[in-house]
Each structure stands twice: as structure tokens, then as C-alpha cells.
């Protein structure tokens with residue numbers, strides 16, 4: 001692969017994540033040669049803006065990857081399963097946003113700030129061409145905040161509740177929130193099409209399938225399994241995670257309430273210091289002004305916002321005054337899942353391949 005100016009394909013370029021790819025490649029002045037925009041036959045012939053020009057969208061076919069060095073996939077799991085191997089056979093490195101390959105032991109699951117070492121086979125050239133997976137968006141956001149604490153202090157348990165934006169379900173779901181909000185405000189009946197519940201003025205359990213035996217939905221399972229893989233934790237005896245995933249009527253940027261149990265007790269000042277120094281994390285935490293992370297503050301940005309940093313007084317407390325240490329902490333985390341949870345993370349991975 002040419003290291004300086006790879007040719008790039010975006011699979012799913014017309015989607016919510018696809019459009020974000022274009023924004024981020026442009027904003028970060030990603031150095032590339034040809035840019036090939038791919039989507040379904042429905043979008044063939046349409047154009048998308050990029051670097052001041054309109055670029056044509058082409059139908060994804062078996063021949064779409066000839067001459068492509070890096071293929072950024074965000075068109076759903078079945079498209080990734082069908083065309084990811086096609087792209088690899090054509091010589092490309094695939095960075096995949098779907099869940100198709102995440103738990104494949106041969107595929108690295110990468111958040112550049114968290115486990116860049118997983119990229120090593122690709123950086124050394126040993127595994128090129130090949131597939132690299134982007135984690136689930138809720139997992140990325142959780143681990144951006146939790147990993148620095150885990151590395152410094154050890155985390156033995158996390159209880160996470162998500163407040164997930166509708167854009168996590170794609171462009172059509174964003175349209176549904178707009179449409180149903182108008183319907184409700186106009187006094188018309190609001191009929192859900194994408195979700196099984198009306199998303200306007202409502203909060204409901206995540207729309208992924210629920211395991212009848214465990215009661216966990218697929219989003220919750222992903223957070224547990226992907227965290228173990230990224231942190232390299234054993235299935236038994238490793239970090240314990242309890243997740244509840246909920247959809248809320250925000251347009252973009254997921255929020256997560258995170259309760260942590262540490263292996264080693266820590267002062268609040270130490271926890272704050274660790275988070276303030278973490279790459280890609282911005283502490284937004286002003287108790288006096290009640291200024292904390294919100295989806296609106298995170299939307300359109302690259303940072304993972306962390307606030308409401310406070311000891312969990314229901315867990316062990318030791319010592320007095322400034323030296324008081326705590327076993328448990330609570331955090332409230334927000335990040336734009338279309339960016340850090342998807343397109344930005346994938347572009348950061350692509351940047352590692354180029355630099």
C-alpha cells in the first residue's frame with residue numbers, strides 16, 4: 001500500500017455514518033488519492049459534497065474495490081460479510097463499522113486511544129490486506145472514559161446505563177424523530193416505522209433483539225463481549241459489566257451513566273487527574289454552574305465528554321479529608337457516536353495505516 005496517498009472507498013457513503021466519513025476526511029485533511037463513494041443501486045448517480053465539489057455515488061458491486069487501498073465500510077453487517085472479503089481479495093484493508101467481524105479472533109477490534117497495540121499486525125504489514133473492526137458505538141464511548149481508570153487503578157466491575165440517540169439506528173431513524181415530533185406537536189397520531197415504539201417524546205429499551213433466556217439485548221451483550229476483547233480480559237475472573245441500553249429522543253450523541261468499582265481505592269482528585277490527562281477525553285464538570293456533559297455539547301465534536309465525577313458513597317470509603325479514598329465512582333459520559341463511535345474512530349485507524 002502506498003503509505004502517503006491511499007485510494008479510499010466508502011461503502012454506505014449516503015448513510016448517517018457515511019456522510020460523517022466525508023466530513024471527517026475533509027476536516028482532518030486525510031491524505032488520499034482516488035475517493036470512491038459506494039451505496040445501493042437506489043443511490044447510484046446521486047452526488048455528495050466533498051472538498052468543495054460534488055462526487056458521484058456508485059452502486060456497490062463485486063468490482064468496486066479494484067485499485068482501492070483502504071475501504072471504509074458502514075452499510076450494515078450483511079453487506080460487510082458479503083463485500084468485506086471481496087475488498088480484501090482486491091488488496092484493500094477494510095475498516096468495518098458493522099458487528100460482522102468484531103468478535104472474530106483474527107480481526108483486531110480497535111480504539112486507537114485504548115488499544116493501539118492491536119494494530120501491530122497491520123502496521124508491520126504482516127496482515128495486509130485484511131479486516132480491522134470498529135467497536136460498537138456504546139462500547140467505544142464507555143471505554144474512552146473507563147480505560148484510563150482501568151489502566152491506572154484497575155476496574156473490577158462497571159454498571160452502565162445508556163441514553164442512546166436515534167441516529168444510532170441510521171439516517172431513516174433521524175428522519176423518523178423529526179417526523180414524529182412534528183406529528184405529536186400537530187396533534188396527529190405518531191406511528192413508529194423504524195423503531196417498535198414511537199421515538200418522539202418517549203424513552204424505550206434499545207431496539208436490538210432480546211435474548212429470551214438471559215433478558216439481555218444484543219446491544220448490552222456487545223458492550224460486555226467487546227470490552228473483554230479490547231481490554232484482553234478473560235471470560236472468567238475478568239472485569240464484570242452490567243449494561244442497560246435505552247433509546248432516548250436525542251438526534252445524535254449517546255450518553256452513558258457509568259458506575260465503577262475499582263480494584264484499588266482512589267482519591268477523587270486522582271480520578272479527576274487521570275481523566276483530565278486522558279487522550280480524546282474532555283472533563284466537563286462544574287458543580288457550581290451545574291455544567292456537565294450533554295448530547296448537544298458532544299454533538300459534532302471529537303471529544304468524549306466526562307462529568308458528574310463523584311465518589312459512590314455506597315461502596316467502601318477509607319481515610320479522612322483530602323486523603324479519603326473510595327472504591328466506587330460515578331461518571332456521566334457523552335460522545336457523538338456517529339463520529340467517535342463510528343466514522344472518526346475508523347478514520348483514526350486509517351490514519352495509523354497511512355502514517
Ligand SMILES: NC(=O)c1ccc[n+]([C@@H]2O[C@H](COP(=O)([O-])OP(=O)(O)OC[C@H]3O[C@@H](n4cnc5c(N)ncnc54)[C@H](OP(=O)(O)O)[C@@H]3O)[C@@H](O)[C@H]2O)c1
Nearest residue numbers: 012014015016017039040043074075076098168170171342
Ligand atoms: N449510526 C451509528 O451511530 C452507527 C455507529 C456505529 C456503527 N454503525 C454501523 O454503521 C453501519 C451503517 O449505519 P448508518 O447509521 O450509517 O445506517 P444508514 O444511515 O441506514 O445508512 C446505510 C448505508 O448503507 C447503504 N446500503 C444499504 N443497503 C445497501 C446495499 N444493498 N448495497 C450497498 N449499500 C447499501 C445505504 O445506501 P442507500 O442510501 O443507497 O440505501 C447507506 O449508504 C451499520 O452497520 C451500523 O451498525 C452505525
